[in-house]
Amino acid sequence: MGMIKVLVVDDVAILRNSIKIMLQVSSEIEVVGTASNGREAFEKCSELIPDIVLMDLRMPGVDGVEGTELIKEKYPQIKVMILTTFKEEEDIQAAIGSGADGYILKDIEPDELIAAIKNAYKGFYTVHKDVFDSITRKSKKSEPETQSVQSLFDNNGKPLLSVQDVEIIRHLVNGKSYKDISKIMFISEGHIRNQISKILRKLDLTDRMQLSLFAIKNKIL
Structure with a gap:
């Protein structure tokens, strides 16, 4: 497996930088850029062609759902993983509907985040346990x-x-x-x-x- 190119998207600068530093611990991941909203992420995809986009959900202007739709529409080969603090059912459904390739929460451990990125790169759909439990409960209803x-x-x-x-x-x-x-x-x-x-x-x-x-x-x- 070659270097996995990642674009980090979050409207909070300190979080963008923290996630970037966290990911660069892995010798298999290269953070090729950052963006502050969905529109900026979409525009940077044409220039950077990342393998994975780590997309925050709630951002001013173009949010994570709309940003994911824009990216998947033009660059279906790019994997988009939602990385958020929110696990409400409506947020999960909106993200899935937008074509996201995974949904993970920001309380994830650094090594788990790196593992999730590697799995997404291989084509696996990665969902945080709490999010999976929410989806399962909905399915039962x-x-x-x-x-x-x-x-x-x-x-x-x-x-x-x-x-x-x-x-x-x-x-x-x-x-x-x-x-x-x-x-x-x-x-x-x-x-x-x-x-x-x-x-x-x-x-x-x-x-x-x-x-x-x-x-x-x-x-x-």
Whole structure:
């Protein structure tokens, strides 16, 4: 694994610098730049082409959710990890909806943060335990029809599909276009395309036809 290029985004200068110093302890991570909001982060991505963006959530001007959407729309290959103090359900859902590749809290230990970055670089979705517990509680309160999907787990016992993934699959299999799904779910068309690609990879499928058969077999419709 080569050097992992990281862009640190936070509106508080002392936190940006602290995170930068913390990460540079690792010989495998290079902090290529910092930004104070989502817009600045997006603009710096074209110049720096980071592998990972560590994105604060609540910032003046363009916040972390909007910043993530901007980056994922134009640079889907760049991983964006939310690094925040907030773990409210609405914040988590907004971050997931924006296309974030992880959600971790700022009380994380330095070695755990470095490990999370390495995992994100390898393609793993990293979620802080408290955040995962919140998502799990929400899943248990979901409609009964979504429960069959919750039995689909990976080798580590984690759900393969999120509630949002399931909703996208339903709309897609029912003949909705990317544009239709975007309007229904209030998510950008680019993010819908990106999310469907991720779903196909997660399920080891190649096209919409296979996804349709998978949905019928697993009673997602």
